[in-house]
Amino acid sequence: MNPVHVTALSFESPLGNTWNALTENLRLGHSGIRFLDPGYVPEDFPVRYAAKLPGYEYVAGAPSPVSRAAESLAQAMASRLPPHLKVDGLVCSYREVNGFQIARDIFETSKVQNLEWLDPDRPAQMIRETLARKAQIEIAETTVLNAGCVSSLCALGYAMQRLRQGKWQRALVAAIELDPHPLQLMSFFLHGSMSVGAQDLAEACRPFSRSRNGFVKGEAAALVLLETESAREERKANSFGQLAGYAITSDAYRLTNPRPDGACFQAAMRKALDDARLSPKQIDYIKAHATALPADYIEAEAIRAVFDLPIPVSSLKSLLGNATHAAGLMELICVLVMMREKFAAPNSNLTDPDPLIEALGLNLVGTRAVEQKIEHALLNSSGGGQNASLVIKTAALKP
Numbered sequence: 001m002n003p004v005h006v007t008a009l010s011f012e013s014p015l016g017n018t019w020n021a022l023t024e025n026l027r028l029g030h031s032g033i034r035f036l037d038p039g040y041v042p043e044d045f046p047v048r049y050a051a052k053l054p055g056y057e058y059v060a061g062a063p064s065p066v067s068r069a070a071e072s073l074a075q076a077m078a079s080r081l082p083p084h085l086k087v088d089g090l091v092c093s094y095r096e097v098n099g100f101q102i103a104r105d106i107f108e109t110s111k112v113q114n115l116e117w118l119d120p121d122r123p124a125q126m127i128r129e130t131l132a133r134k135a136q137i138e139i140a141e142t143t144v145l146n147a148g149c150v151s152s153l154c155a156l157g158y159a160m161q162r163l164r165q166g167k168w169q170r171a172l173v174a175a176i177e178l179d180p181h182p183l184q185l186m187s188f189f190l191h192g193s194m195s196v197g198a199q200d201l202a203e204a205c206r207p208f209s210r211s212r213n214g215f216v217k218g219e220a221a222a223l224v225l226l227e228t229e230s231a232r233e234e235r236k237a238n239s240f241g242q243l244a245g246y247a248i249t250s251d252a253y254r255l256t257n258p259r260p261d262g263a264c265f266q267a268a269m270r271k272a273l274d275d276a277r278l279s280p281k282q283i284d285y286i287k288a289h290a291t292a293l294p295a296d297y298i299e300a301e302a303i304r305a306v307f308d309l310p311i312p313v314s315s316l317k318s319l320l321g322n323a324t325h326a327a328g329l330m331e332l333i334c335v336l337v338m339m340r341e342k343f344a345a346p347n348s349n350l351t352d353p354d355p356l357i358e359a360l361g362l363n364l365v366g367t368r369a370v371e372q373k374i375e376h377a378l379l380n381s382s383g384g385g386q387n388a389s390l391v392i393k394t395a396a397l398k399p
Helices: 019-028 065-078 099-109 122-135 148-164 182-191 229-234 263-276 295-306 324-341
Strands: 004-012 086-094 138-145 170-177 220-228 241-250 285-288 312-315 376-383 386-393
Touching: 004 065, 004 148, 004 229, 004 324, 019 324, 065 122, 065 170, 065 220, 086 122, 086 148, 086 324, 122 138, 122 170, 138 148, 148 170, 148 220, 148 241, 148 324, 148 376, 148 386, 170 324, 220 229, 220 324, 241 263, 263 295, 263 376, 263 386, 285 295, 285 324, 295 312, 295 376, 324 376, 324 386
Parallel strands: 086 138, 086 170, 285 312, 285 376
Antiparallel strands: 004 220, 004 241, 170 220, 241 386, 376 386
16 A cells, blocks of 8 residues: 655644644643634624634635635745645645625625635635745646535545555645634524633633533634655655545435434544554544534544544644634644644543543543654544544654
8 A cells, every 4th residue: 555645734723833833732732712803793793702813804805815825825835845846636625615705795895896706716726826936836636625524634535545546646735714704603603503602711612521512613724745655755755644544424314413323433433444454452542523512422432432442532623623624634733743742632621521421431631731652543523414534643754
């Protein structure tokens, strides 16, 4: 099997935009969730906080926040790669055609301010153009995926399969989630899935807790370069880690609720382990999808069914919020940080664990990080009736 390596990355997250900043904030359990600026939402709006990135607010008539972030990621990536590098594919995960923003334009001005917003290929085009301009890097193929919370793990899985099959030697994977419009926040609130009412941001997002009451919207932007073993060796590139196994399943149940028995969630984890040719006992850490919704229990029960050992488990949603389309890729980068720096990030708000989840006997990381050597890790993403799992392994060469 042709190994697939992560050999370069750029990112912008609520926990910082550099490796050192991300390491420190993950280790200390510092949350990127903040109260929304006055004026972003009406004074009596029920949703008052999110994990936002600075500098990407909506501006009528200007390039969209997603396109601006795509250009920023590509500029950073261009500085990390040699000129004229051949890249076979670009796989993107984002929600570019923002119906909420278009509706606001029409309501306020009776027209769409910027037709660029109607072009779903525009952010991918920004990445291609910026890399071509800054580093003379040409990209042969482009694919854009949109599958909600599993989107960016799907993008990684798709690129990984193309590389394994020998169809590609190098691929870029991008994921961006930005500018949650108040109408979008209100939609999640009316659905009953959004955290509200927290006066202390330490209580805003509480995966696995008895008192969990919904997720917090997050923002993130990330771009990684994947290379086969031969492509990596050709340019003597170091590796942040290897993508070892991947699987996706569909509940075929409901769009908004997971299948109660968690059978398809279990299947995704088992298939990913099989794809990686690893047994459950070889996994050292599990990054749970858990978003502080009732479904946390279903995922916890599925993990317990697959893993019969006390493997450390944590969710990063209390630190990063739920960046939906970008969550999987941003959380992959976080786990790569943990693998290199040898720790497991905390469940930072887990002060009152759900007794039903506690009864399952999972080894939930507490409110402080634990020192942990991680050779193999499993990452989960779930949503919209889909479940994706990715297995990664440490690299022999460090970045």
